[in-house]
Amino acid sequence: xxxxxxxxxxxxxxxxxxxxAQDDLLKKLESEQKSNDKVSGAFKSSxxxxxxxxxxxxxxxxxxxxxxxxxxxSQGIGDLFGLDQASMRMGFDxxxxxxxxxxxxxxxxKKEIDAFIKYRFIRQEKTGMPISLVGVIGxxxxxxxxxxxxxxxxxxxxxxxxxxxxxxxxxxxAFSLQVSPTxxxxxxxxxxxxxxxxxxxxxxxxKISKRVAFVVDYHLVANGLPMSVGTNPLSIGVDIExxxxxxxxxxxxxxxxxxxxxxxxxxxxxxxxxxxxxxxxSRIFNLKKxxxxxx
Amino acid sequence: xxxxxxxxxxxxxxxxVAQERFFCRDAAIKFTSKTSFENIEAVNNQGLFxxxxxxxxxxxxVLLKSFNFSNALMQEHFNENYVESAKYPRxxxxxxxxxxxxxxxxxxxxxxLAIKGIMQLHGQLKEITxxxxxxxxxxxxxxxCVFDILLEEYAINVPKxxxxxxADRITISTKAIYQIQKTGL
Numbered sequence: 001x002x003x004x005x006x007x008x009x010x011x012x013x014x015x016x017x018x019x020x021a022q023d024d025l026l027k028k029l030e031s032e033q034k035s036n037d038k039v040s041g042a043f044k045s046s047x048x049x050x051x052x053x054x055x056x057x058x059x060x061x062x063x064x065x066x067x068x069x070x071x072x073x074s075q076g077i078g079d080l081f082g083l084d085q086a087s088m089r090m091g092f093d094x095x096x097x098x099x100x101x102x103x104x105x106x107x108x109x110k111k112e113i114d115a116f117i118k119y120r121f122i123r124q125e126k127t128g129m130p131i132s133l134v135g136v137i138g139x140x141x142x143x144x145x146x147x148x149x150x151x152x153x154x155x156x157x158x159x160x161x162x163x164x165x166x167x168x169x170x171x172x173x174a175f176s177l178q179v180s181p182t183x184x185x186x187x188x189x190x191x192x193x194x195x196x197x198x199x200x201x202x203x204x205x206x207k208i209s210k211r212v213a214f215v216v217d218y219h220l221v222a223n224g225l226p227m228s229v230g231t232n233p234l235s236i237g238v239d240i241e242x243x244x245x246x247x248x249x250x251x252x253x254x255x256x257x258x259x260x261x262x263x264x265x266x267x268x269x270x271x272x273x274x275x276x277x278x279x280x281x282s283r284i285f286n287l288k289k290x291x292x293x294x295x
Numbered sequence: 296x297x298x299x300x301x302x303x304x305x306x307x308x309x310x311x312v313a314q315e316r317f318f319c320r321d322a323a324i325k326f327t328s329k330t331s332f333e334n335i336e337a338v339n340n341q342g343l344f345x346x347x348x349x350x351x352x353x354x355x356x357v358l359l360k361s362f363n364f365s366n367a368l369m370q371e372h373f374n375e376n377y378v379e380s381a382k383y384p385r386x387x388x389x390x391x392x393x394x395x396x397x398x399x400x401x402x403x404x405x406x407x408l409a410i411k412g413i414m415q416l417h418g419q420l421k422e423i424t425x426x427x428x429x430x431x432x433x434x435x436x437x438x439x440c441v442f443d444i445l446l447e448e449y450a451i452n453v454p455k456x457x458x459x460x461x462a463d464r465i466t467i468s469t470k471a472i473y474q475i476q477k478t479g480l
Contacts, residue, residue: 030356033341035358035360041371058367210376211454286369288366
């Protein structure tokens with residue numbers, strides 16, 4: 001009898017350990033596994049609205065961007081609330097690596113060509129690094145003919161530069177925030193204006209659903225702008241993502257579509273009701289045709 | 296004396312059982328979506344598989360973030376919009392081999408096994424019945440398995456705009472090379 005109990009005990013012990021051990025083995029393997037800790041999707045697009053976001057283009061991706069800024073909504077029904085006037089920027093961004101993007105674009109306003117290099121120094125991680133840090137340097141050259149033939153404009157006169165550091169964090173699945181100290185340098189300025197402009201950009205995103213997000217993009221010009229002429233650009237809008245497209249629909253007091261232009265040449269003011277409708281359309285193409293070799 | 300004997304017996308039993316257990320840390324899991332517009336494919340080489348030839352228990356666990364797409368944007372959308380990997384980081388399969396044949400590592404052979412179990416993906420549980428192939432070659436155990444899942448069964452909604460490009464039925468194929476679990480338990 002005693003013997004039987006022992007047998008039974010040892011048998012049940014064996015099966016018990018056994019059943020447990022398998023579960024444990026999977027758990028053990030899971031705990032040993034290094035997971036991809038990188039945080040992605042802080043913003044839907046590589047721009048908050050006007051300014052660069054901490055989001056990068058993936059390696060091998062090409063982003064064709066069409067931007068439109070219309071006239072002031074306050075013009076009323078006669079101008080279809082500003083839609084009769086439009087300026088436009090066509091942009092081509094290339095994801096060279098996951099951390100390096102090169103871009104070039106041209107804006108109808110002042111016939112300006114701009115180019116930039118954007119590099120991600122630090123990427124936010126789920127555990128560990130709490131922020132992403134991105135740097136951008138860019139140049140812009142306007143190519144319109146000077147209406148005054150006696151004063152030809154040199155390349156130097158026409159060019160402007162900007163550089164910015166973007167610090168941002170995806171706080172939750174829905175909410176992301178970034179701050180971007182920016183320096184803009186322009187060679188051609190109005191009398192009494194300063195060539196170097198410092199600005200602080202603030203960009204925020206709040207997801208409304210999986211594919212729709214509410215975004216705000218604000219740049220506080222910290223020095224140098226004659227405030228009777230210039231105001232701080234504030235844009236408020238929604239991002240709608242549909243597969244390879246991102247539509248960024250917004251209202252803004254800024255017309256400019258590159259850093260030099262929207263930071264230093266925003267003259268309309270929200271408080272006067274001078275805001276405009278605009279949109280960014282981003283279409284992403286995959287240039288890289290690599291096969292998954294590993295399988 | 297009897298107790299010691301029992302203990303030895305018991306330990307041997309444990310040992311034997313342990314010998315039947317195999318695991319794999321780098322199982323390849325591929326999924327394919329085929330439509331007339333485009334084929335989408337992603338591979339994960341970090342699947343965790345545990346298989347017990349004694350009890351017939353099969354367990355798999357895979358990190359969804361580790362699926363690699365050739366298109367970085369698709370990979371982001373997969374994680375952000377479809378499987379929501381921040382909320383549901385892993386997919387699981389836990390099931391049983393329906394009738395376990397006697398398998399000896401000493402003999403090269405191929406087995407076809409019926410497997411029934413529960414797949415857990417995107418917070419949803421769904422029963423899966425499939426067949427898997429088990430191969431023994433030079434004392435190495437490998438397996439491969441192909442089965443289909445329906446996206447709607449896992450509450451993965453594809454918006455109308457891209458419905459033509461993403462198949463309702465996704466084919467999942469796996470390959471694994473196993474190691475024997477070495478420790479006594």
